Amino acid sequence: MTHQLKVIERKQLQEKPDPATLGFGTLFTDYMFSMDYDPELGWHDAVILPYQNIELSPAAQVLHYGQAVFEGMKAYRTGDNVRLFRPDENFKRMNKSNARLNMPEVDVDFMVDALTQLVKLEKEWIPTGEGQSLYIRPFIIATEAYLGVRAATHYKLMIILSPVGAYYGSDHLAATKIYVEDEYVRAVRGGVGFAKAAGNYAASLMAQTRATELGYDQVLWLDGVEQRYVEEVGSMNIFFVIDGTVVTPELNGSILPGITRKSIIELAQHLGYTVEERRISIDDVFEASASGTLQEIFGSGTAAVIAPVGSIKYRDQEIEVNDSKVGPITLDLYNHFTAIQNGTEEDPFDWCVKL
Known part of the structure; x- marks a missing residue:
């Protein structure tokens, strides 16, 4: 891989959006990163350039056989203080996804450096309101024009940036409602469930649509x-x-090894909480609710950060958790976690990259 990074300046910058109007993933910044791969040169032509559409052959293998992986991370700004949260972990996980989909791995150190330069260039796009950040989406697609079924030989890696509000809206600690899917499955061990492959999300959309329709x-x-x-x-x-x-389900090959998940486990243990990674059945959850021992449920992810869960529906049963309010442990973890991300609290784990 070449470690040269070219920058092409944009002639006219966009007007920055009103932070009060930010949703999630609908606006994009002035610049993006792009880099190509072929067997002769490896990864090459790394460039920061104006955000733009790309040309792609109708025969590009990503369109037919789904060789596509992506990552998600965020940049945070408090005054002039800009921080990236564990970007090296995201590119390491991208390499694990690449390996599973028979795609070329990237140089983690180079990618962190390239991302740092891109975010520095787009610093003014980082919103500073409560629950707001700059969402970062690196992804790789197979670009070779070939209809035979085999791993592609040519790829493109891009990074695009989007200023975002809270994933679930302005009330970022409002309890979410969860629908347990018992017909379709997302992944099986031995498959690609542990990889952040685009196809995993395509396979989830039918169930997500049904859940949304049910409220x-x-x-x-x-x-x-x-x-x-x-x-x-x-x-x-x-x-x-x-x-x-x-308690959180143990990683088994079909669960995505979340960077936020890993960080929450480390933070919870640091704060003195007992944490267990183990198999837990849906029946266990409902039995804990019936016995009064189920105190809180929350989700963790780059987009949502930490999101309390207020209710779960499974078949003809539905339980409410903690009166559909954020619980004390969830809130404690959220406050410490976001303070570390934003730089308003000491980072005892050296998680953040300061720009």
Whole structure:
């Protein structure tokens, strides 16, 4: 890989949006990053350039065989202080996704440096309101024009940036409603469930649409073999507080190893909470609710950060959690976690990259 990074200036910059109007993922900044891959040169032609459409052959393999992976991370700004949260972990995970989809790996250090330069250039796009940030979307697609079924030889990596508000709207700690999917499955062990592959999300859309139509915010997926064990929510990993212990499903090859999930586990242990990573069935959850030991549920992810769950529907049963309010452990973790991200609290883990 070449470590040269070219910058092409944009002639006219866009007007910055009103922070009060920010949604999620609808606005994009002035610049983007792009880099190409072929077998002869490896990754090459790294460039920061004006945000623009790309040309793609109708025969590009991504359109036919789905070789596409992506990541999600955020930049935060407090005054002149700009921070990235664990970007190296995201590019390491991207490499694991690349390996599973037979795609070329990237140089993690170079990608962190390139991202740092891109975000520095777009510093003024980072909103500073409560729950706001600059969402960062790196992704790789197969661009080779070929209709045979094999791994592509040519790829394009891009990073685009989007100023965003809270994922679930202005009340970022409002409790979400979860619908447990018991017909479709998201992934099975041995598949690509642990990879952040685009196709995983395409496979989830039918269930998400149904959940939305029924008045629920997200889908909770069960395992793909017995359809008994809790795995993850569509946009989040899931945590339960049962009798004072923070419990989350153990990684098993079909659950996405979330960077936020990993960080929440480390933070919770640092704060003195007992954390268990283990198999937990949906029946266990409902039995804990019936016995009064289910105290809180929350999800974790880059987009949502930490989102309390107020109710869960499974078949003909529905339970309410903590009167559909954010619980004390969830709130404690949220406050410490976001303070570290924003730089208003000491970072004892050295998680953040300061620009």
